[in-house]
Structure formats: C-alpha cells, structure tokens
Amino acid sequence: MITGAAYGIGRATAALFAREGARLTVTDIQGEPLLAFADELRETGVDVETVIGDVSREDDARRMITAATERFGRLDVLVANAGIIPLGDVQEMTAAAWDDVMAIDGRGMFLSCKFGIEAMLATGGGSIVCLSSISGVAGQKRQAAYGPAKFVATGLAKHLAIEWADRGIRVNAVAPGTITTERVNQMRDEPGGAEYLAAVEAQHPMGRMGEPAEVASAIAFLASDDASFITGAVLPVDGGYLAQ
Known part of the structure; x- marks a missing residue:
C-alpha cells in the first residue's frame, strides 16, 4: 500500500512497484488523479485497489488498510508517503498551518503505521x-x-523498528533532498519560492535536485528482502546534502 500515490514520489513508487510485479493498493485524498493513475496501471496488467x-x-x-487486506488477503509493504509541504519561517507560519502539516505528515503517518502494523501482525x-x-x-x-513534522517520520521509523523487530516487521525511512515533484515545482510561483529553491539546489553537492524515481528506487530496496537485516535506518537520498 502506498499513500499519497496520485503525484510525486508516491506515484513514482507505485509505478516502480507495479513494474516489479506488486499487487497494489494506492490511496490519496485527491480522487480524480488517483483513479486516473490506477486506470493507467491496470492497462499494463497490474492488479490495483x-x-x-x-x-x-x-x-x-x-x-485504507482494510481495503488492502480484504482485496489481497494480507499487507506485506506499507509506504507511508502522504504529506504536504508548507513553506515558511516561524514568523510566517500560522498555528493553523502548523496544525495542518502535523495532522497529515505527523498524525497521518502515525495512523498509517498503526493500522499497517496491526495487519502485518496477523x-x-x-x-x-x-x-x-x-x-x-x-x-x-x-x-x-x-521540518518538525518530518522529524516525526524519522522518530517513528526508529521507535517502531525497535518495538516490532522481533515480530517480523521492519520499519525504515528515506530522507529525500529536494525532489522535483509537482509540489516542489509549484513553489517557484510562490512568494520567495524561486529564490528558496535556487538556494537549496546549490546546497546539494551533486549540483541538482533529485527525481521522484530516484527516491522510489531507495524505497523499493528498503521494502524488499534485499534489505532483510535493515531496520530503524534513515536512508538519505539527497545528492550528498546531509554528508556536509
């Protein structure tokens, strides 16, 4: 199951998993683009809920979790991807904006993991x-x-990995740098967005932003049996940003 699959990293991940033969449950709050994407996948022979x-x-x-288990009988992989990216410093951000990002990026990830683990334990x-x-x-x-909302994702991966390692559940995270998703590209039209992106791009030692497919490849690795002895890891996919 991949949350936030209509666009960006979620969409790229679903497309890669489909090519690898996965049976997919894709979710998003944006219904029309999600359903259109699912139809594209079905045309290639992929089984999609x-x-x-x-x-x-x-x-x-x-x-979401129930739909996956009822359709396919089990849940083997959960990619907790859904999120929003508000741009602003602490003076610019409102309390309402804080609540919104914490609800989706924080609470939403917690709930996805909570019910996902419940299904995996079975x-x-x-x-x-x-x-x-x-x-x-x-x-x-x-x-x-x-940023603080994404520290929730990092913390969840580490804590849940320890909680459930002895029950056969691995929990990891990826830490992308700036990726050319639709949302990031929209920032160019927001106040200060173009200048912000130019500055951030220059901070990546590889001299460019990443592509959604590059993050999807890292997600697929962590989800697969090739990473069978990896849990609690936070894998940067950032062109060297965090190595500085």
Whole structure:
C-alpha cells in the first residue's frame, strides 16, 4: 500500500512497484488523479485497489488498510508517503498551518503505521517505509512546520523498528533532498519560492535536485528482502546534502 500515490514520489513508487510485479493498493485524498493513475496501471496488467481518503482521519486510515487486506488477503509493504509541504519561517507560519502539516505528515503517518502494523501482525510481518526528509534529520530555513513534522517520520521509523523487530516487521525511512515533484515545482510561483529553491539546489553537492524515481528506487530496496537485516535506518537520498 502506498499513500499519497496520485503525484510525486508516491506515484513514482507505485509505478516502480507495479513494474516489479506488486499487487497494489494506492490511496490519496485527491480522487480524480488517483483513479486516473490506477486506470493507467491496470492497462499494463497490474492488479490495483484504490482508496480515496485522508490519512489524518482515523476512519479513513483504517479503511485504507482494510481495503488492502480484504482485496489481497494480507499487507506485506506499507509506504507511508502522504504529506504536504508548507513553506515558511516561524514568523510566517500560522498555528493553523502548523496544525495542518502535523495532522497529515505527523498524525497521518502515525495512523498509517498503526493500522499497517496491526495487519502485518496477523500474517507474520512485513516492511514499512516512512517518508522523512533532509528536513527531518537536519535544520533548514523556511521549514518551520514541515521540518518538525518530518522529524516525526524519522522518530517513528526508529521507535517502531525497535518495538516490532522481533515480530517480523521492519520499519525504515528515506530522507529525500529536494525532489522535483509537482509540489516542489509549484513553489517557484510562490512568494520567495524561486529564490528558496535556487538556494537549496546549490546546497546539494551533486549540483541538482533529485527525481521522484530516484527516491522510489531507495524505497523499493528498503521494502524488499534485499534489505532483510535493515531496520530503524534513515536512508538519505539527497545528492550528498546531509554528508556536509
């Protein structure tokens, strides 16, 4: 199951998993693009279940997991990807904006993992990959709400890995740098966004931003049996950003 699969990293991950032969449950709050994407996958012969919902709502998060287990009988992999990226410093961010990002990026990831683990325990284990960020490992300017929310993803991966390692459930995270998702590209049209992105791009030692497919490859590795002795890890996919 991949949350936030209509666009960006979630979409790229679903496409890669489909090419690898996975049976997919894809979810998003944006119904029209999600359903259109699922139809594209089905045209290639992929078995796909779709759930439109909000990961921050407990009933929706539970319904997503239930849809996967009822359709396919089990949940082997959960990619907790859904999130929003507000841009602003602590003076610019409102309390309402803080609550929004913490609800989706924080509470939503907690709920996805909670119900995902419940399903995995019933069938002997599985693998969870949480989407963190370089902002969830180190400080960045103008990430006063998003960065702390991504520290939730980092913390969940570490704590849940320890809680469930002896029950066959691995929990890891990826920490992407700045990736050319639709959301990041939209920042160019926001106040200060173009200047912010130019500065951030220059901070990546490889001299460019990453592509969604590059993050998807890291997620697929952590989800797979090739990473069978890896849990509690936070894997940077950041062009060297965090190595500085």
